[in-house]
Amino acid sequence: MSALAEAAPAAGPMLPQPFRVRRRRRETSDTWTLTLEPLAGDGLEPAPGQFTMVYAFGVGEIAISVSGADRGLLTHTVRAVGAVSGAISAARTGTVLGVRGPFGNSWPLAEAAGADVVVVAGGVGLAPLRTSVQWLERARTDYGEVTLLYGGRTPADLLYRRELDQLARRGKVSLRVTVDAATRGWEGTVGVVPKLVGGARFDPGSAVALVCGPEIMMRFSAEALIERGVAPERIYVSMERNMQCGVGHCGHCQLGPTLICRDGPVYGYDVAAPLMEVREL
Amino acid sequence: MQASATVGATAKKDALNDLETAVLAPDALETLVSSLRSRGYRVLGPKLRDGAIIYDELGSAAELPIGWRDAQEPGGYRLHRRDDSARFGYAVGPHSWKQFLLPSRLRLWQARRDGEGFELEGDGETPAPVAFVGVRGCELAAIAIQDRVLLGGRHVDADYASRREHAFIVAVDCFEPADTCFCTSMGTGPQVSGAYDLALNEILDGEHRFLARAGSPRGAQLLAELPSRVPEPADSTAAAAAVAAAAARMSRSVQAGDLRDLLARNLENPRWEEVAERCLTCGNCTMVCPTCFCTSVEDASDLTGTEAERVRLWESCFAVDHGFLHGGSTRRSGRSRYRQWLTHKFGTWHDQFDSSGCVGCGRCISWCPVGIDVTEELAAIRASDGALA
Amino acid sequence: MSTVADLLRDAPFFTGLRRDWVELVAGCGSNVHFKAGELIFREGDTADLFYLLRHGSVALEAYAPTSGQLVIETIDAGEMLGWSWLFPPYRWHFDAHATTVVRATAFDGACLRGKCDADPALGYELTARFAQTLIERLQWTRLRLLDVYGNVGAR
Numbered sequence: 001m002s003a004l005a006e007a008a009p010a011a012g013p014m015l016p017q018p019f020r021v022r023r024r025r026r027e028t029s030d031t032w033t034l035t036l037e038p039l040a041g042d043g044l045e046p047a048p049g050q051f052t053m054v055y056a057f058g059v060g061e062i063a064i065s066v067s068g069a070d071r072g073l074l075t076h077t078v079r080a081v082g083a084v085s086g087a088i089s090a091a092r093t094g095t096v097l098g099v100r101g102p103f104g105n106s107w108p109l110a111e112a113a114g115a116d117v118v119v120v121a122g123g124v125g126l127a128p129l130r131t132s133v134q135w136l137e138r139a140r141t142d143y144g145e146v147t148l149l150y151g152g153r154t155p156a157d158l159l160y161r162r163e164l165d166q167l168a169r170r171g172k173v174s175l176r177v178t179v180d181a182a183t184r185g186w187e188g189t190v191g192v193v194p195k196l197v198g199g200a201r202f203d204p205g206s207a208v209a210l211v212c213g214p215e216i217m218m219r220f221s222a223e224a225l226i227e228r229g230v231a232p233e234r235i236y237v238s239m240e241r242n243m244q245c246g247v248g249h250c251g252h253c254q255l256g257p258t259l260i261c262r263d264g265p266v267y268g269y270d271v272a273a274p275l276m277e278v279r280e281l
Numbered sequence: 282m283q284a285s286a287t288v289g290a291t292a293k294k295d296a297l298n299d300l301e302t303a304v305l306a307p308d309a310l311e312t313l314v315s316s317l318r319s320r321g322y323r324v325l326g327p328k329l330r331d332g333a334i335i336y337d338e339l340g341s342a343a344e345l346p347i348g349w350r351d352a353q354e355p356g357g358y359r360l361h362r363r364d365d366s367a368r369f370g371y372a373v374g375p376h377s378w379k380q381f382l383l384p385s386r387l388r389l390w391q392a393r394r395d396g397e398g399f400e401l402e403g404d405g406e407t408p409a410p411v412a413f414v415g416v417r418g419c420e421l422a423a424i425a426i427q428d429r430v431l432l433g434g435r436h437v438d439a440d441y442a443s444r445r446e447h448a449f450i451v452a453v454d455c456f457e458p459a460d461t462c463f464c465t466s467m468g469t470g471p472q473v474s475g476a477y478d479l480a481l482n483e484i485l486d487g488e489h490r491f492l493a494r495a496g497s498p499r500g501a502q503l504l505a506e507l508p509s510r511v512p513e514p515a516d517s518t519a520a521a522a523a524v525a526a527a528a529a530r531m532s533r534s535v536q537a538g539d540l541r542d543l544l545a546r547n548l549e550n551p552r553w554e555e556v557a558e559r560c561l562t563c564g565n566c567t568m569v570c571p572t573c574f575c576t577s578v579e580d581a582s583d584l585t586g587t588e589a590e591r592v593r594l595w596e597s598c599f600a601v602d603h604g605f606l607h608g609g610s611t612r613r614s615g616r617s618r619y620r621q622w623l624t625h626k627f628g629t630w631h632d633q634f635d636s637s638g639c640v641g642c643g644r645c646i647s648w649c650p651v652g653i654d655v656t657e658e659l660a661a662i663r664a665s666d667g668a669l670a
Numbered sequence: 671m672s673t674v675a676d677l678l679r680d681a682p683f684f685t686g687l688r689r690d691w692v693e694l695v696a697g698c699g700s701n702v703h704f705k706a707g708e709l710i711f712r713e714g715d716t717a718d719l720f721y722l723l724r725h726g727s728v729a730l731e732a733y734a735p736t737s738g739q740l741v742i743e744t745i746d747a748g749e750m751l752g753w754s755w756l757f758p759p760y761r762w763h764f765d766a767h768a769t770t771v772v773r774a775t776a777f778d779g780a781c782l783r784g785k786c787d788a789d790p791a792l793g794y795e796l797t798a799r800f801a802q803t804l805i806e807r808l809q810w811t812r813l814r815l816l817d818v819y820g821n822v823g824a825r
Contacts, residue, residue, distance in 0.1 A: 012439040014389050014578075014591070018398055039398070057392065057399045058582030058589040081607060096398030123819035153819040180814045182741040187769070189744040190729065192810045199746050214818040242605050244578045247436035250596075251575035252603060254625065257545070257632030262434070278548050280617030 013247045016055045016098025017041070019074060021091050027077060027159045031124060032089040033067065036074045036097065043072030044099070047106035048131040049238065049266045052076070053246045055098030056087035063243035064088075065128035065265070066102060074099065077127035077159060103246040104265050107132045107210050108236060116144035116202035118230075120221045122151050122193050122213025126159050128238055128265075129212050133173065140172045144207075147174040147200050151193030151217075154179050155186045174201065193217060197224035204229030211269075212238040219276060222269045235269035256281050301501045303509035304516050305481070305491040310342035310368060312507050313451070313479075317412040322449055325381060326414035327374070332360060334374040336381075339414060346371065353459035353643065356652030369415055369483050372459035373642050377571035378420055379427060381411050382444050385595040389440075389578075394587045410447035416477065417455055418470025419462075419640040423571035424450075425475055429634050430574050449499070452477040456485075456523040461643030463533040463656055469640045471527040479504060482520040492520040533646075533656045536663065537627075537637060543662065544628035548620065549669050552661050557616035559651045564597030566645035566653075567622065572638050575603070598622050623658060674699045674775060681722055682748050683799060691792050698781035704768035710751075717754035717762040718779040723747050726772035731765040739765065743807075750803055755779030 019036035026032050037043070044052065046066040054076060055061040062084045068075025078089040091097055109132060117136055121129050136146045148167070152158040158177065168175045176196050178189040189196070194217070207230055211221050218237045225235050239260055242252040246261045253260035256275045258267075267275075275281055305313075317324045326339040329346040339345070348363045351371040363370050392399045416424070428445065431438040455464075455471035464470030473480050478500030482492040492512060495501035567573040577596035582589040596603060599618050604611035612618050630638030639655075646654045675696035678684045684692060702721075704710055710728060711717065721728075728745045742764065745751050751774070754762050760779065786793030 013436045014593075015401065020398070055580070057394060058580065058586055060580040061578065061591075094397045098399075153817065157819060178744070180817070180819070184738055184740075186741065189727070189746075190741040191743050192813045194813070195810050199748065216813070216816060216818045220813055240606065241611060242603065245576075248434045249431055249436070249438050249574070249576070250578065250593075251598065252577070254621075254629070254633075257629040259633060280612050280614060281548070281621075 016100050018096045019099045021093050021095045024093055028157045031079045033077045038072060044074060044102050046102035049106035050102040050104045052099050052101030054088055056084055059087040060084040067127040067130040079124050103261050107266055109135055112208035113142045116207040117146050118200055118202050118207055118209045119148045120211045122217040125213030126150055129210060132210060137172050145202050149176050149193055149196040151178040154181050154183050194220040194224040209235045232270040233268045236266050237269055237272050238265045239267050301495040301504055302512050303493050303504055304512050305493050305507055305509050307489055309507045314339055314342045316503055316506050322412035323409045324412045334371055336376040351459055353461040353647040355646050355654045356649055358647045365485055367485055369453045370457050372462055375569050375648055378413055379571055382441055387593045389591045389593055391590045408444055412449035414451045416450050416452040418473040419464045419642040420571055421452055421473055421475040422469035422640040426572045427574055450477040452480040454482040454524050456527045458527050458530055460532050461646040463535055464641040465528050465531045466535040466537050467639055467641035472524045484519045486519045492516050535656050535659055540627040541631040544624045547662050550662050550665060551668055553616050553620045556619055556658055559653055560615055560619045562599040562615045562618055564599040565648045567597040569644040569648045677775060683750055694785055699775045699777045702774050702776045704772040706768055706770050708768045710766040710768055711762045713762050713765050715762050717760050719776050720752035720755050721774040721776050723749055723751055724773045726770040729767050729769050
């Protein structure tokens with residue numbers, strides 16, 4: 001064969017890196033948080049808001065937002081809703097999963113410096129915001145008022161309960177937690193998350209809002225923020241569509257003129273709102 | 282060889298600007314093919330099979346569809362005999378060159394279970410370098426468009442890059458457009474422009490000959506090995522006339538300049554409902570389209586669960602599963618999927634990749650089983666610009 | 671010491687209300703306070719009061735034998751509590767407990783209904799404001815019906 005023929009190079013960004021499950025914690029009836037350590041190398045350095053493609057051997061791969069990154073350890077909170085997420089969330093300590101990434105853009109934490117920050121999370125939507133909340137608390141003096149408004153279906157469906165209690169105790173971040181439907185023993189607020197926006201303390205003229213959760217919840221929360229006077233371009237949401245390659249080659253994550261893996265998942269609401277308005281876009 | 286950045290350019294290149302030009306007799310094509318084969322290329326070109334002109338391996342130039350012509354219309358494709366021995370007397374068929382650069386099925390990697398973990402093994406196939414003989418202007422533009430998608434972003438498709446890097450391109454100017462062609466509207470033909478190694482202009486007027494022009498050093502090298510004579514002014518005139526005649530016979534057109542904005546503001550146009558009543562969402566258009574690049578990634582394992590592989594497959598946005606999310610689909614209706622395809626191809630492709638996604642080859646029109654004509658759909662939307670369902 | 675009228679002027683619910691109307695409405699109001707855990711009203715009791723919460727939170731509840739008190743919604747400072755006074759039979763539909771120390775202005779329903787009958791323009795203004803609150807509450811309630819966090823893919 002002539003010199004023209006060359007071995008095809010490695011699959012590159014489609015090749016998963018092996019990560020071992022170091023710790024596993026159950027959050028709710030269908031959600032687990034896994035801490036992963038890389039088998040080789042220093043691991044990933046994801047920015048808040050980014051996601052990875054997590055692979056369960058022989059089963060498949062899904063996009064999961066990074067919910068923690070600390071000295072090479074990678075944390076993912078997974079909700080079991082299908083075959084792949086079920087396999088990943090069931091992975092025992094010591095199991096090796098594949099990870100590709102990180103992909104996507106990140107929450108505008110640097111740009112928000114100096115302003116009040118309102119973090120609005122619903123359900124599993126708190127997971128992609130977890131590292132942001134950690135950052136905002138650590139770099140507290142760089143920001144104005146920092147508020148976290150978090151809601152879930154019922155008290156049993158809330159994530160990171162103990163961390164939230166500790167966050168509230170440390171007092172650097174204003175925390176309000178609410179549930180759609182209370183169960184016996186719940187002494188906290190009952191009501192939808194968007195409703196909490198009205199009473200939260202922030203200056204609408206300069207505040208930056210980070211919103212994540214089911215699309216309906218994000219829309220209502222963003223509208224509540226706009227009602228308070230926050231400009232749409234200072235409200236950020238996290239969009240989700242079918243995700244396969246994560247590198248802009250497979251065409252699945254298109255949302256109108258954008259590719260979520262490249263132009264998202266974090267979008268300014270000024271860009272996201274018209275996209276959310278078109279049914280079946 | 283660099284990927285072309287002149288997508289959409291209607292450049293009418295003066296033959297003398299190229300590295301070298303020559304006039305070839307039809308028999309020279311035999312030498313062309315054998316020279317490429319002896320260089321180690323897998324030569325691919327048009328052949329007649331199952332009533333259509335498709336692209337497959339050429340053992341010799343005699344395997345070309347000599348003396349054949351195609352007749353195309355919405356939902357229709359027929360072959361007829363010509364009364365000459367033209368080697369390229371037809372437009373394009375159901376195949377495009379993307380099947381060789383972006384294979385419909387590609388194994389990305391294999392893995393083997395190893396205790397609690399797994400070992401990745403194998404890097405995929407090692408494909409032989411390919412030579413394309415008979416690439417049309419629209420097709421060259423389509424290759425450049427896929428280059429942008431798969432090579433021009435932050436991440437490079439390694440397999441596509443390696444197949445593309447060595448691909449030798451022998452392009453052909455069109456002189457026999459089909460009724461479904463509209464390359465002139467999209468600025469991609471009938472004359473070839475862009476990055477090719479060798480371009481041929483078939484002249485049937487008088488002596489049957491080819492005016493060949495090299496587009497690269499290796500193209501010039503190959504040209505030098507072929508039996509040829511020096512071009513005369515009459516050759517250039519005849520070549521230009523053939524291309525001009527083809528351009529004049531273009532029977533379909535699209536007003537392409539403002540499609541991005543036109544489509545962006547017509548997402549609720551009633552036309553989508555109308556076309557959805559006809560569209561079967563079969564996805565033929567996406568299979569034959571030379572720029573459609575959507576693929577799906579599938580993970581599978583054997584029955585014992587010890588071996589796994591990841592495979593990349595062509596997929597179509599017309600499949601309901603294309604928009605699968607959380608147990609449902611984000612595009613359940615046929616209406617939304619047709620709208621996605623058309624608005625992406627002519628509209629949002631500009632936002633995503635800085636060019637149109639359509640090259641005007643007309644394949645989607647011919648191969649649609651119900652004969653949906655994108656040029657007609659675009660005109661209808663333009664005519665009802667702003668209308669709401 | 672602030673009068674009832676002063677406190678009303680500060681409340682979002684009464685923002686922009688004509689000064690003389692604020693005085694009129696204040697005339698039907700008096701300041702009240704509740705200890706944390708104290709019952710404010712019980713389902714079925716005569717409802718001829720409504721409250722403007724100035725400080726603290728109230729849990730609106732329903733009682734079921736096996737589950738006990740179920741919280742339906744939390745009403746916060748700045749919000750109005752109670753609209754059963756608007757139309758007969760003037761009975762509370764739910765229970766309400768103070769979850770924290772609560773300071774509120776309580777309005778006599780009969781007194782206010784009388785003033786609205788005498789001045790329909792005032793009546794229209796107050797009804798419009800209550801309608802807005804009701805619409806918002808309905809919207810949030812509908813959002814909860816959607817069960818957006820619920821079992822995905824089950825629909």
